[in-house]
Amino acid sequence: MNFSSRTDLTINSGLNDIFKTRDSQTISFAGGLPDNSLFPQKELAQAFHEVITNDDPSVFQYSAEQLLPLRDKITQKMKRYGVNAKSEDILFTQGAQQALSLAAQLLIDKGDGIVVEAPTYVGALAAFDAVEPSFYEVPVDNDGMNIDALEHILKHHEVKMIYTIPDFQNPTGVVMSTAKRKAIVELANRYDVVIVEDEAYRDLRYTGTQLPTIKQFDTQGRVIYIGSFSKILAPAMRLGWLVATPKMRADLAALKGSTDIETSSLTMHAVNDYLAANDIDQHIDEVRNIYCQKKDLMYQALAENLPEEVEFNNPEGGFFIWLKLPNNFDTEEFLDQYLLPEANVTFVPSKNLFTSKNVLNGARLNFTQPTDEQICEGCLRLGQALKNYRLPIAN
Numbered sequence: 001m002n003f004s005s006r007t008d009l010t011i012n013s014g015l016n017d018i019f020k021t022r023d024s025q026t027i028s029f030a031g032g033l034p035d036n037s038l039f040p041q042k043e044l045a046q047a048f049h050e051v052i053t054n055d056d057p058s059v060f061q062y063s064a065e066q067l068l069p070l071r072d073k074i075t076q077k078m079k080r081y082g083v084n085a086k087s088e089d090i091l092f093t094q095g096a097q098q099a100l101s102l103a104a105q106l107l108i109d110k111g112d113g114i115v116v117e118a119p120t121y122v123g124a125l126a127a128f129d130a131v132e133p134s135f136y137e138v139p140v141d142n143d144g145m146n147i148d149a150l151e152h153i154l155k156h157h158e159v160k161m162i163y164t165i166p167d168f169q170n171p172t173g174v175v176m177s178t179a180k181r182k183a184i185v186e187l188a189n190r191y192d193v194v195i196v197e198d199e200a201y202r203d204l205r206y207t208g209t210q211l212p213t214i215k216q217f218d219t220q221g222r223v224i225y226i227g228s229f230s231k232i233l234a235p236a237m238r239l240g241w242l243v244a245t246p247k248m249r250a251d252l253a254a255l256k257g258s259t260d261i262e263t264s265s266l267t268m269h270a271v272n273d274y275l276a277a278n279d280i281d282q283h284i285d286e287v288r289n290i291y292c293q294k295k296d297l298m299y300q301a302l303a304e305n306l307p308e309e310v311e312f313n314n315p316e317g318g319f320f321i322w323l324k325l326p327n328n329f330d331t332e333e334f335l336d337q338y339l340l341p342e343a344n345v346t347f348v349p350s351k352n353l354f355t356s357k358n359v360l361n362g363a364r365l366n367f368t369q370p371t372d373e374q375i376c377e378g379c380l381r382l383g384q385a386l387k388n389y390r391l392p393i394a395n
């Protein structure tokens with residue numbers, strides 16, 4: 001049987017590699033997963049219990065409208081981000097992932113241009129691959145997308161969408177500066193492009209001060225803002241949201257309906273009840289404290305164990321530390337041939353995080369899911385493995 005070309009593209013995206021392990025003893029720095037011990041299990045159990053034992057059977061029914069009180073809570077949250085959204089601008093999705101897929105379906109015909117950061121979130125590339133776009137890569141500097149490179153691309157190519165993760169970028173941990181947030185909106189206005197702002201990690205800042213969202217500078221309704229409960233509550237909720245103009249939102253809702261009819265009403269009710277009964281900001285503060293400690297622990301362990309040729313950053317938030325090895329180093333080969341089989345440690349090699357697949361010397365390390373002991377032991381083993389690996393590490 002012949003399957004479509006987009007099936008191959010999506011299957012080969014590398015998205016599933018992040019769950020690759022050797023056995024139950026593998027220390028994984030690969031996934032982008034929260035810490036299991038931080039899910040507010042009791043409070044969520046209570047919220048779900050209340051929803052399903054409620055006298056109102058309509059929570060089990062299809063519903064024409066997405067739950068208004070929950071949309072109102074998101075509009076309040078967005079207001080704190082400087083975004084004046086109304087409840088009719090909010091669309092709940094099956095995680096941020098579905099929002100990415102819907103944005104690409106809304107904007108992109110085969111061959112249309114999407115600008116992505118290089119490197120970027122592998123799941124976004126998988127979602128975008130399905131609409132068979134032309135990708136244009138913009139390097140990520142220490143303060144976000146390289147704006148000169150972006151302008152050059154917009155000037156010379158037909159681009160319909162710019163995808164960016166401005167806060168604690170996946171995989172580099174980089175934060176886009178305020179000046180660049182303004183500049184990217186100005187460019188989008190000038191070249192008639194839509195910006196997809198993926199803020200899956202926005203609430204997880206550990207140091208420094210929060211910057212305005214890109215959406216805050218949007219005066220022409222050309223920024224689709226994407227948020228998620230995955231990293232602040234639990235990924236299994238599969239609950240994200242997007243903020244767009246009412247027209248865009250309506251079209252995105254129609255596209256969404258064609259694949260899943262609607263987001264689970266039960267989940268939306270349960271999350272709404274959870275938010276009504278609990279202070280999620282207090283929960284997020286607890287999560288941030290622990291993740292900050294884990295990040296510091298990993299940073300310290302890397303400093304103590306990695307050969308000095310390896311560069312890495314100390315991110316202000318998010319889930320990841322980004323490693324840069326010497327130019328001739330292939331992190332995928334190192335992972336497959338040595339790190340996993342010999343040291344039983346995994347990370348995400350850089351290759352699949354670039355659409356060009358030609359940057360081989362980077363690696364993404366996750367510090368939120370492993371335990372403190374795993375972080376220390378894994379970094380020790382990673383350091384030893386790099387020193388023992390048969391390829392010379394020095395240029």
Ligand SMILES: Cc1ncc(COP(=O)(O)O)c(C=O)c1O
Nearest residue numbers: 032095096097121170200228230
């Ligand atoms: C940058 C980014 N966007 C979106 C997602 C998808 O998140 P969700 O679980 O909300 O679908 C992830 C997941 O890791 C991510 O890192």
